Amino acid sequence: MSDYSCDALIIGSGQAGNPLAKALAEAGQTVILVEEAHLGGSCLNYGCVPTKTMLASAERMHQVCTADALGIRLGGVAQVDMPAVVARKDALLEKSRRGLRESLAPKHDNITVLHGQAAFVAPRKVRVQETATQTSEITAKQVFINTGTRAAIPDVPGLADVDYLTTTELLDVQEVPEHLLILGGGYIGLEFGQMFRRFGSRVTIIDTGSQVLEREDDDVCECLQTSLEADGIEFFLDAKARHVSRSAAGQLTITLDTKHGERRLHGTHLLVATGRQPNSDQLNLAVTGIKTDEKGYIQVDSRLQTNVRGVYALGDVHGGPQFTHLSYDDFRVVRDNLLHQGPRRSAKQRPLPYCVFTDPQLGRIGLSETQAKDAGVAYRVAKIPLHILSRAQHTGQHTGFWKVLVGADDRILGAALLGPEAGDIMTILQVAMAGRLRYQQLQNMVIAHPIWAEGLNVVWRDLK
Template sequence: MKYDIIVIGSGPGGYIAAVRASQLGKKVAIIEKYSTLGGTCLNVGCIPSKALLDSSHHYYDAVYHFEEHGISVSKPSFDFSKMIERKANVVETTTGGIKYLMDKNKIDVFEGLGSFEDATHVKITKNDGSSEVIEGTNIIIATGSKPASLPFIKLDKERIITSTEALKLSEVPKNLIVIGGGVIGLELGSVYARLGADVKVIEYAPKITPTMDGEISKELQKVLKKQGMDFFVSHGVKSVERNGNEITVKATNKKGEEVTFTGDYCLVSVGRKPYTEGLGLEKVGVKVNEKGQIEINNHLQTNISNIYAIGDVVKGAMLAHKAEEEGVVVAEFIAGEKPHIDYNLIPGIVYTWPEVGAVGKTEEELIASKIDYKAGKFSMRALGRSRASGDVDGFVKVLADKKTDEILGVHMVGARVADLIMEAAVAMEFRASAEDLARICHGHPTYSEAVKEAAKAAWDGKPLNS
C-alpha cells in the first residue's frame, strides 16, 4: 500500500499531523504500537494527570474551603479507586475521540511497531509477530518520549516509580518522595498532597520549575508549601534504595552535607527523553544528536529530505501543544503551503492550584541578553474576582521593552491562568505593546483584569487598583 504521508506515532503531534494532512487532500496512514491512540499525553500524561488533579482539587476544597463559603458538610472522605476509575474513563473517552477523528478523516490506522526498511518503506511488526510493509512518499516521526531517570536509580515501577505508575497507584502514599521539582513532579505531588500524603520534593537546581521566571518559582513554592508540600532545593540525589516497603533516598545539600529521606513511595520525575528505539533510524541514516534528539532543520526535515520529525523526539520543550503545532506545520509544508511557528510564543503551564502560565522571555533571560526592559506586576489579591472566589494567591507580571513598550514576556501564578496566559500569547503574536494591552477593556469582575493591570504597571507604572 502506498501513501502520501506515513505518520509513526499517534500522540498529539502525530494524530494532528495526520488529520491536517488529510484535510489538505493527502492519503495518510498512522502507525501506533499500542492498542489505543493518543500517545503519552492522552494515555499516561496530560489527560489522566489533569483528571486526578481535578478530582483531588474538589476533595481539597471540600475539606478546607467549603466552610468559608458557608457550606457545611460532614467530614469529607474519598474513594481513591473511584478517582482512578474516573481517570480511566476520561482517558478511554478521549482516546476514542482520536479513533473517531481517524475514521472521519479516512486515515488508515496500523497497530504495531513501525520501523524503517528504507527512506520510503516502513515495516509494521504486530504483537502476534506478523508484519507488513507500507510505502510513503513522506514519513513523519512522532514517537514522543518516555520518563528519564538517573543512572544509579533502579525503577521497580512498584515503589520506585515514574509518572506512568503514579497515575495508577492502588493507594495514596503515606510519605511520597518526589525527585525533581519540575512540572510533572509538582503536579503529581499536588495530587497526593491534597489526598493526605506527606510530600517532599527534592530538586537539584536552586529553585523549583528551574526553567521558569525566578519570581514565579518563588511564589509557587511559597503557595505549595502553605498547602503542606516540603521542598529541598539545591539537593543532589546520590542514592535510592528500597527495603521492603520503605524507600530511602540520600542526597547532598549545597553545604555538602548528606541528607536522608524515607518514604513508602518515590516518584522519579527528572524529565523525559526522546523515544526512538526500534525505529531503525540507522538503516536510513537519520542523524541523532548527543541528547538522543533527531536533528532537524527549520522545516522539521531530517537530513533525509522526505523524513520529518516532530514533538518530543526533536529539540525544544517537551509539550503536547508544541508537538501539535509542529504536526500542523509539517503537514502544511508537505502540501506546499508556507506555515510558521514562533517557538518564543509556546506557553509553559503548570496545573497545580494556583496554576502557572508563562510565555515569552523571563527576567533572567532578558538580563542575560542585556535587553533593557521594564516590569509591571499586579497581585491577584487586589482583584475583586479573586476575593470573591477565595483564590487570592499569585500575581501577573508583564515584561516590556523599555524603549518600544513591546511585550517581551508574561508570567502568571493564579486561578485559571492556564487559560489566561493565551491572552498574552495572542497579544505577543501581534507584537502588542503593554499600553495596547492596558487599554483593552476587560470584563469585570474577572481574573483577566490582572493582566490589564500588570500591563498598565509595565506601561506607565500606575495600575488603577493597587
C-alpha cells in the same frame, strides 16, 4: 509478512501525527499510521488528559477542605475514594480513545492503522512487528516520525531494584500513598506532588537544582515553592540521590547528598520525574542516516524535515520545549508547507505559551525577566500582588502575582502570571503581543467588573 506501499507513513499517533494523517488523507494521499500502544500519544493517554482530570478531583478536595474559610460548615471528614478518582479518569480516556479511533479509520478510506513496533530497514522503508509472528513492511514516499518521549530514569544505585513509579503508573494507583517521595522539581513533579498532597499523602520533593522550576525567574519559583510548602509539601533542593533501597517491610529509603551532609528519607512510594528521553532508540535510525543529537533527539530544519529527504520529525521527538500545543503546531507547519499554497511556514521563533497546573497556576508567554537580562533587551517591569485585585478579595484566592515585561516601545515582551486562571489571562496578553498592542490599550480598555481579567487595567499602575 504483509507488504504495503503508501504516499505517507506516520510513525506514532500523537498530537501531530493524527491530524496530519487526516489532512493528507483528505488531500487524496494514501496514509498508513503505525502506533505501538494506544492511539493518541502522550497527551491523551498519560499526559494532559488524565493528569488534568485527576488534578480537578484534587482541586475539588481542596475546596471542600477549605470551605470553612468562606463560611461553609460541611461537618464530618472528607475522604478521597481513589478507585473512583481513577475510574473517572479512565472513563474519559476511553471516550477520547474511542472518538479518536473512529475519526481515523474506517471514517477515512485512505487511512490504514497498524499496531506494532516500527523500525527502519531503509530510509523510507519500515518493518512493523505487529505480533510475535506477524510483521509488515511498508514502503512510503514520505515518512513522518511522531514517536514522542518517555520518562528518563536517572542512574541512581539501587533504583532499578525497587518498584519505583513513573507518572504513567502513578495515574493508576488505587490507594492514596502514605508518603510519596518525588525525584524531580520540574512542572511534572510539582503538579503530581500537590495533587497527591491534596489527596492526603505526605509529599517530599527532591531536586538537584537550587530552586523548583529552575528555568523560571527567582520570584516565580520562590512564590510557588512557598505556596506548596504552605500546602504541607516538603522540599530537599541542591540534593543528589546517591542510593535507593526498599526494606523487607516495604519501606523505601533514599540516601541524599546535600550541602548539609548526608540525609536519609523514608517513604512508601517513589515517583521518578527527572525529565524525558526521546523514543528514537528503537527505530533503527542508523540504517537511514538520520541525524540525532547526543540525547537521541532527531535534528530537523525550520520545516521539520530531517537531513534525509522525505523524512520529517514532529512533536517531542525532535527536542525543544515539549508541549502538546507545539506538537499540534508542528502538524500545521508540515500541512501548510506540503499541501497549501502561500508563504512557507516555519517551526522556528514561534510563540511559546505554557501553563503549570499547580495552585497557584503559572501562565507564561514571551521573555522572562532573566531571559531579557541575558539577551540585553531593554525592558520595564509591571508587577502587582494578586491580593489587590477585586476578584482575589471576593474569592479569598490571594496567593500569587502578575508580572509583565514592557519594551521601550511600550509593547509587551513577555509575562509570568501566578494565580487563578493564569493561563487564560496569559493568553489575552499573547493576543495583545500578536497584535502588537501597546500596554496603554489594555490599561484603558473597558473590562467587565469584577473578573480576573480586570487586572489588565491595573497591572501597569507602577510601571515607570
